[in-house]
Amino acid sequence: MRSKIVAGNWKMNKTLEEATALTSEILKMVTDEVSSDAKVILCTPFPYLLPVKKQLDNQTRIATGAQNCSEHEAGAYTGEVSAPMLASMGIPYVILGHSERRQYFGEGGSLLAKKVDVVLKHGLTPIYCCGEPLDVRERNEHEALVKQQVEESLFHLDADTIKKIVIAYEPVWAIGTGKTASAQQAQDMHAVIRKHLADKYGQATADSISILYGGSVNAGNAKELFACADVDGGLVGGASLKAKEFVEIIKSIS
Ligand code: PGA
Secondary structure, three states: OOOOEEEEEOOOOOOHHHHHHHHHHHHHHHHHHOOOOOEEEEEOOHHHHHHHHHHHOOOOOEEEEEOOOOOOOOOOOOOOOOHHHHHHOOOOEEEEOOHHHHHHHOOOHHHHHHHHHHHHHOOOEEEEEEOOOHHHHHOOOHHHHHHHHHHHHHOOOOHHHHOOOEEEEOOHHHOOOOOOOOHHHHHHHHHHHHHHHHHHHOHHHHHOOOEEEEOOOOOOOHHHHHOOOOOOEEEEOHHHHOHHHHHHHHHOOO
């Protein structure tokens, strides 16, 4: 059985004090109000990972995640953070290939394949992002592009290893725009991704991989999106910065 997951992507937001306050609020509300056993992950900026992790110690409901890491394990790469560093801090998840990394930092398929490998080597779970820009959808090439993104960074893995990956489908036109994919659009693409995984690895393997939807998920649309057969939760940006709304989103998963 694949897991239900709601991950918050804080991006480059919050001071340390604000991050600490947000974590406390989320922790209290999740503990008091959330009955489902969905996994909750807070993907914070690097400097906040340890303080947030410390706040979350002694409980198992909420885990931490990074938003990126280097493809290198160590060395002269000023300003970078490596997978072994994250592993040594006990951080279990890392987002890879977010569309903002692809767009602003030029990350592409072969680089992301290396990042996936180094992250897996050090025992972390990658949350691998894929998704098409608006012009690609308008040309009706979105399925082909997303299949290619999944293929070029993940299909070198064997069946046992790919089961360790979480995939996040995030149409670029829906990220931070307030424009969500409809539940039908999300379900259609998630089904395409799962079929692509099934064609390569078999149905049982494809059925064991969590595929999250991301792009303007909020408390108002989460329930409908999460009700789709192939949507196993969400990767939430803006709405994860507000404790009450984020917890409402977590409650929308059944
Ligand atoms: P958004 O961001 O929820 O603010 O659209 C999602 C993401 O980029 O992961």
